Amino acid sequence: GIQVEQSPPDLILQEGANSTLRCNFSDSVNNLQWFHQNPWGQLINLFYIPSGTKQNGRLSATTVATERYSLLYISSSQTTDSGVYFCAVGEAGGGADGLTFGKGTHLIIQP
């Protein structure tokens, strides 16, 4: 099945800093989502982005499907951005249904 690797695994930043989270995947995808898992465990959709670029406030994401990676940008970090960020992909061409998740990036924003 498709492999999903996220980097870095852990990231500690000061409030106000910018960050870039990366997601590499091993095969063609027809679904790619970024999630934020908050300290209460809730998975919050950030972006549905199998290709292209999207922005939502301080967050933006870019997926280059031909090169099999996606980037999540967080600007002017706030303490509420802390949590785990997951990239999840759906494999194109008849692969396993549902989403395959990476192991996440654990982000800590310090005041």
Added chain:
Amino acid sequence: DAEITQSPRHKITETGRQVTLACHQTWNHNNMFWYRQDLGHGLRLIHYSYGVHDTNKGEVSDGYSVSRSNTEDLPLTLESAASSQTSVYFCASSARGFTDTQYFGPGTRLTVL
């Protein structure tokens, strides 16, 4: 507002017992999914359904079953709970299959003693 709910939110049970976790969505989505989340493994797909009376096995389906009798509900049953099934379980739904945005419920934390 449409939503997806799970119950119970926390459950403690004993090895060998049958356990059913409920998932209910008001999005009117055809597609529903069950995942489990474990440290070191991320989230993994257990079962999914593309509509009423349709069920399919995911990556880690052994020991679990689902049934879909209506659009809104996809209960997950552990036939004989094992300690290895201690995990956090998430239900999700989408409108147009696995190429569409999936929305997740709040999760159920299950402990099998």
